[in-house]
Amino acid sequence: MLLAIENVLTGEELTNARELFAKAQFVDGRVTAGQLAAKVKNNLQLAANTAETQALTGIVHDALHCNPLFVSAALPKVVCPPLFNRYVAGMDFGIHVDNAIRVGATTFRTDVSGTLFLSEPEDYEGGELIIEDTYGVQAIKLPAGSLVLYPSSSLHRVEAITGGHRDVAVFWVQSMIRDVAQRSLLFQLDAGIQSLRARAPESPEIIPLVATYHNLLRLWADI
The missing domain is CATH 2.60.120.620 (q2cbj1_9rhob like domain)
Structure with missing residues:
Protein backbone atom coordinates (compact mmCIF):
# COMPACT_ATOMS: atom_id res chain seq x y z
CA MET A 1 0.00 0.00 0.00
CA MET A 176 2.68 -4.85 14.55
CA ILE A 177 1.18 -6.40 11.39
CA ARG A 178 3.94 -7.98 9.33
CA ASP A 179 1.83 -8.92 6.29
CA VAL A 180 1.21 -6.01 3.92
CA ALA A 181 -2.18 -7.37 2.76
CA GLN A 182 -3.41 -7.77 6.33
CA ARG A 183 -2.16 -4.30 7.20
CA SER A 184 -4.01 -2.86 4.20
CA LEU A 185 -7.25 -4.61 5.15
CA LEU A 186 -7.07 -3.27 8.70
CA PHE A 187 -6.41 0.24 7.38
CA GLN A 188 -9.42 0.06 5.07
CA LEU A 189 -11.63 -1.28 7.86
CA ASP A 190 -10.50 1.44 10.25
CA ALA A 191 -11.13 4.11 7.60
CA GLY A 192 -14.65 2.78 7.11
CA ILE A 193 -15.31 2.82 10.86
CA GLN A 194 -14.06 6.38 11.22
CA SER A 195 -16.20 7.52 8.28
CA LEU A 196 -19.29 5.86 9.76
CA ARG A 197 -18.62 7.39 13.18
CA ALA A 198 -18.36 10.85 11.61
CA ARG A 199 -21.60 10.50 9.62
CA ALA A 200 -23.71 8.49 12.06
CA PRO A 201 -22.12 8.40 15.53
CA GLU A 202 -25.07 6.48 17.02
CA SER A 203 -25.13 3.80 14.31
CA PRO A 204 -25.56 0.31 15.83
CA GLU A 205 -23.17 -1.11 13.20
CA ILE A 206 -20.19 0.67 14.76
CA ILE A 207 -19.69 -1.65 17.74
CA PRO A 208 -19.58 -4.95 15.76
CA LEU A 209 -17.26 -3.36 13.20
CA VAL A 210 -14.92 -2.14 15.95
CA ALA A 211 -15.06 -5.62 17.51
CA THR A 212 -14.12 -7.17 14.16
CA TYR A 213 -11.21 -4.74 13.77
CA HIS A 214 -9.80 -5.52 17.20
CA ASN A 215 -10.31 -9.26 16.84
CA LEU A 216 -8.40 -9.23 13.55
CA LEU A 217 -5.70 -7.13 15.19
CA ARG A 218 -5.57 -9.64 18.05
CA LEU A 219 -5.31 -12.50 15.55
CA TRP A 220 -2.58 -10.97 13.37
CA ALA A 221 -0.54 -8.71 15.63
CA ASP A 222 3.09 -9.49 16.42
CA ILE A 223 4.02 -7.66 19.63
Whole structure:
Protein backbone atom coordinates (compact mmCIF):
# COMPACT_ATOMS: atom_id res chain seq x y z
CA MET A 1 0.00 0.00 0.00
CA LEU A 2 1.29 3.41 -1.02
CA LEU A 3 -0.19 6.29 0.97
CA ALA A 4 0.42 10.05 0.90
CA ILE A 5 -0.43 11.96 4.10
CA GLU A 6 -0.64 15.76 3.99
CA ASN A 7 0.30 18.21 6.76
CA VAL A 8 2.13 15.77 9.01
CA LEU A 9 4.20 18.75 10.19
CA THR A 10 2.58 22.02 11.23
CA GLY A 11 3.87 25.29 9.83
CA GLU A 12 5.75 25.97 13.06
CA GLU A 13 7.33 22.51 13.08
CA LEU A 14 8.37 22.90 9.46
CA THR A 15 9.94 26.28 10.19
CA ASN A 16 11.86 24.80 13.13
CA ALA A 17 13.04 21.89 10.99
CA ARG A 18 14.32 24.22 8.27
CA GLU A 19 16.17 26.37 10.80
CA LEU A 20 17.89 23.26 12.14
CA PHE A 21 18.84 22.17 8.62
CA ALA A 22 20.31 25.63 7.98
CA LYS A 23 22.67 25.25 10.96
CA ALA A 24 23.55 21.59 10.41
CA GLN A 25 26.76 20.01 9.20
CA PHE A 26 26.38 17.27 6.60
CA VAL A 27 28.38 14.09 5.91
CA ASP A 28 28.44 11.62 3.03
CA GLY A 29 25.12 9.76 3.01
CA ARG A 30 26.79 6.47 2.16
CA VAL A 31 27.86 6.01 5.80
CA THR A 32 24.47 4.45 6.63
CA ALA A 33 23.87 2.57 3.37
CA GLY A 34 24.12 -1.18 2.92
CA GLN A 35 26.82 -2.67 0.70
CA LEU A 36 24.75 -2.58 -2.49
CA ALA A 37 22.87 0.66 -1.77
CA ALA A 38 26.16 2.48 -1.09
CA LYS A 39 27.09 1.94 -4.75
CA VAL A 40 24.09 3.96 -5.95
CA LYS A 41 23.59 6.41 -3.06
CA ASN A 42 24.80 9.94 -3.70
CA ASN A 43 23.51 12.43 -1.13
CA LEU A 44 24.33 14.27 2.08
CA GLN A 45 23.16 13.35 5.55
CA LEU A 46 23.18 14.73 9.07
CA ALA A 47 25.45 12.85 11.48
CA ALA A 48 23.45 10.91 14.07
CA ASN A 49 25.08 12.43 17.15
CA THR A 50 24.55 16.15 16.49
CA ALA A 51 22.23 18.39 18.48
CA GLU A 52 20.38 19.31 15.27
CA THR A 53 19.72 15.65 14.45
CA GLN A 54 18.40 14.94 17.93
CA ALA A 55 16.10 17.96 17.81
CA LEU A 56 14.84 17.03 14.34
CA THR A 57 14.23 13.45 15.47
CA GLY A 58 12.04 14.71 18.30
CA ILE A 59 10.02 16.90 15.93
CA VAL A 60 9.42 14.06 13.46
CA HIS A 61 8.65 11.34 16.03
CA ASP A 62 6.19 13.57 17.90
CA ALA A 63 4.43 14.48 14.66
CA LEU A 64 4.18 10.85 13.52
CA HIS A 65 2.80 9.52 16.78
CA CYS A 66 0.21 12.33 16.87
CA ASN A 67 -0.99 11.63 13.33
CA PRO A 68 -3.94 9.18 13.37
CA LEU A 69 -3.66 8.37 9.66
CA PHE A 70 0.00 7.35 10.04
CA VAL A 71 -0.79 5.21 13.09
CA SER A 72 -3.73 3.55 11.34
CA ALA A 73 -1.74 2.81 8.17
CA ALA A 74 1.55 1.70 9.72
CA LEU A 75 0.37 0.24 13.06
CA PRO A 76 3.88 0.92 14.36
CA LYS A 77 5.70 -1.31 16.79
CA VAL A 78 9.09 0.40 16.22
CA VAL A 79 9.76 3.72 14.46
CA CYS A 80 13.48 4.19 13.93
CA PRO A 81 15.26 7.54 14.26
CA PRO A 82 15.01 9.20 10.82
CA LEU A 83 17.89 9.87 8.49
CA PHE A 84 17.92 13.54 7.48
CA ASN A 85 19.07 13.78 3.88
CA ARG A 86 19.92 16.61 1.52
CA TYR A 87 20.26 16.30 -2.26
CA VAL A 88 21.90 19.11 -4.22
CA ALA A 89 22.45 19.47 -7.97
CA GLY A 90 23.93 16.29 -9.46
CA MET A 91 22.92 14.04 -6.56
CA ASP A 92 20.58 11.06 -6.78
CA PHE A 93 19.91 7.62 -5.30
CA GLY A 94 19.80 4.76 -7.78
CA ILE A 95 17.36 1.88 -7.80
CA HIS A 96 17.48 -0.20 -4.62
CA VAL A 97 15.43 -2.00 -1.99
CA ASP A 98 15.73 -1.12 1.70
CA ASN A 99 17.54 -3.53 4.00
CA ALA A 100 15.14 -5.99 5.63
CA ILE A 101 16.83 -5.56 9.02
CA ARG A 102 18.20 -2.33 10.51
CA VAL A 103 20.88 -2.92 13.11
CA GLY A 104 21.61 -0.30 15.74
CA ALA A 105 20.63 0.61 19.28
CA THR A 106 17.40 -1.22 18.42
CA THR A 107 17.48 -3.98 15.82
CA PHE A 108 14.20 -4.25 13.92
CA ARG A 109 12.57 -5.48 10.72
CA THR A 110 11.63 -2.88 8.08
CA ASP A 111 8.01 -3.30 6.99
CA VAL A 112 7.08 0.27 6.03
CA SER A 113 9.31 2.99 4.59
CA GLY A 114 8.53 6.68 4.92
CA THR A 115 9.78 9.86 3.27
CA LEU A 116 8.78 13.13 4.93
CA PHE A 117 9.34 16.09 2.59
CA LEU A 118 10.91 19.20 4.13
CA SER A 119 11.40 21.17 0.88
CA GLU A 120 8.64 22.56 -1.31
CA PRO A 121 8.43 21.02 -4.82
CA GLU A 122 9.33 24.37 -6.38
CA ASP A 123 12.53 24.56 -4.30
CA TYR A 124 14.26 21.99 -6.52
CA GLU A 125 14.20 20.51 -10.00
CA GLY A 126 14.16 16.75 -10.45
CA GLY A 127 14.39 14.74 -7.26
CA GLU A 128 11.18 12.72 -7.66
CA LEU A 129 10.91 9.63 -5.49
CA ILE A 130 10.17 6.79 -7.93
CA ILE A 131 8.45 3.77 -6.36
CA GLU A 132 7.67 0.54 -8.20
CA ASP A 133 4.56 -1.01 -6.67
CA THR A 134 1.79 -3.41 -7.70
CA TYR A 135 0.03 -0.62 -9.60
CA GLY A 136 3.06 0.36 -11.65
CA VAL A 137 5.68 3.07 -11.29
CA GLN A 138 4.75 6.05 -9.11
CA ALA A 139 6.60 9.41 -9.15
CA ILE A 140 6.24 11.18 -5.81
CA LYS A 141 7.05 14.85 -5.14
CA LEU A 142 4.94 16.17 -2.26
CA PRO A 143 4.55 19.57 -0.56
CA ALA A 144 6.75 20.28 2.44
CA GLY A 145 5.38 18.70 5.61
CA SER A 146 3.76 15.83 3.70
CA LEU A 147 4.66 12.16 3.99
CA VAL A 148 4.58 9.15 1.71
CA LEU A 149 4.46 5.61 3.13
CA TYR A 150 5.17 2.51 1.08
CA PRO A 151 6.19 -1.14 1.65
CA SER A 152 9.90 -1.46 2.40
CA SER A 153 10.05 -4.34 -0.07
CA SER A 154 9.41 -1.92 -2.97
CA LEU A 155 12.12 -1.08 -5.46
CA HIS A 156 12.60 2.69 -5.46
CA ARG A 157 15.01 5.46 -6.41
CA VAL A 158 15.45 9.24 -6.24
CA GLU A 159 15.86 11.04 -9.56
CA ALA A 160 18.84 13.33 -10.01
CA ILE A 161 18.55 16.89 -8.77
CA THR A 162 19.18 19.41 -11.55
CA GLY A 163 18.63 22.58 -9.51
CA GLY A 164 18.06 23.73 -5.94
CA HIS A 165 18.17 21.26 -3.04
CA ARG A 166 15.86 18.59 -1.65
CA ASP A 167 15.64 18.04 2.13
CA VAL A 168 13.82 14.98 3.47
CA ALA A 169 13.53 12.82 6.55
CA VAL A 170 13.62 9.10 5.76
CA PHE A 171 12.59 6.46 8.28
CA TRP A 172 11.46 2.85 8.65
CA VAL A 173 8.76 1.17 10.70
CA GLN A 174 8.42 -2.32 12.07
CA SER A 175 4.67 -2.79 12.09
CA MET A 176 2.68 -4.85 14.55
CA ILE A 177 1.18 -6.40 11.39
CA ARG A 178 3.94 -7.98 9.33
CA ASP A 179 1.83 -8.92 6.29
CA VAL A 180 1.21 -6.01 3.92
CA ALA A 181 -2.18 -7.37 2.76
CA GLN A 182 -3.41 -7.77 6.33
CA ARG A 183 -2.16 -4.30 7.20
CA SER A 184 -4.01 -2.86 4.20
CA LEU A 185 -7.25 -4.61 5.15
CA LEU A 186 -7.07 -3.27 8.70
CA PHE A 187 -6.41 0.24 7.38
CA GLN A 188 -9.42 0.06 5.07
CA LEU A 189 -11.63 -1.28 7.86
CA ASP A 190 -10.50 1.44 10.25
CA ALA A 191 -11.13 4.11 7.60
CA GLY A 192 -14.65 2.78 7.11
CA ILE A 193 -15.31 2.82 10.86
CA GLN A 194 -14.06 6.38 11.22
CA SER A 195 -16.20 7.52 8.28
CA LEU A 196 -19.29 5.86 9.76
CA ARG A 197 -18.62 7.39 13.18
CA ALA A 198 -18.36 10.85 11.61
CA ARG A 199 -21.60 10.50 9.62
CA ALA A 200 -23.71 8.49 12.06
CA PRO A 201 -22.12 8.40 15.53
CA GLU A 202 -25.07 6.48 17.02
CA SER A 203 -25.13 3.80 14.31
CA PRO A 204 -25.56 0.31 15.83
CA GLU A 205 -23.17 -1.11 13.20
CA ILE A 206 -20.19 0.67 14.76
CA ILE A 207 -19.69 -1.65 17.74
CA PRO A 208 -19.58 -4.95 15.76
CA LEU A 209 -17.26 -3.36 13.20
CA VAL A 210 -14.92 -2.14 15.95
CA ALA A 211 -15.06 -5.62 17.51
CA THR A 212 -14.12 -7.17 14.16
CA TYR A 213 -11.21 -4.74 13.77
CA HIS A 214 -9.80 -5.52 17.20
CA ASN A 215 -10.31 -9.26 16.84
CA LEU A 216 -8.40 -9.23 13.55
CA LEU A 217 -5.70 -7.13 15.19
CA ARG A 218 -5.57 -9.64 18.05
CA LEU A 219 -5.31 -12.50 15.55
CA TRP A 220 -2.58 -10.97 13.37
CA ALA A 221 -0.54 -8.71 15.63
CA ASP A 222 3.09 -9.49 16.42
CA ILE A 223 4.02 -7.66 19.63
